[in-house]
Amino acid sequence: MERYKDLLAQKEQLEKLIAEAHEKEADAALERVREAVAEFGFTPEDVFGKRRGKGRRAAAPKYRNPETGETWSGRGRAPRWIKDQDLERFRIKE
Known part of the structure; x- marks a missing residue:
């Protein structure tokens, strides 16, 4: 039973680390996108395509x-x- 609780604690810790890493990488990716949009003057249509009705x-x-x-x-x-x-x-x- 101890092994099971240890594994659950490790899982919880890993999920926390995964969420933090995801947030950090997403923030960096968003910053790169914003820089490219500012540098090249992209419009929302350039980035996302034309919206369909x-x-x-x-x-x-x-x-x-x-x-x-x-x-x-x-x-x-x-x-x-x-x-x-x-x-x-x-x-x-x-």
Whole structure:
């Protein structure tokens, strides 16, 4: 049983040392990154790439109201001007 408790104490000490080493190395790495960003004038997009939108991209319109010019992509709830009507009547021809 003594051996088990000794090993647990060693494990705890090692985990503490690992955490300290990780923090120290992470701080040094962050400092190097900051220096490079300052030296070369990197932007967040340079470092991390362009952020992607949270949702879907805007879909191209498929239907147009001939009276007002309003469009609808066919996604989501149908607008009042097209609801309960023949969709082909409003389809945008390419």
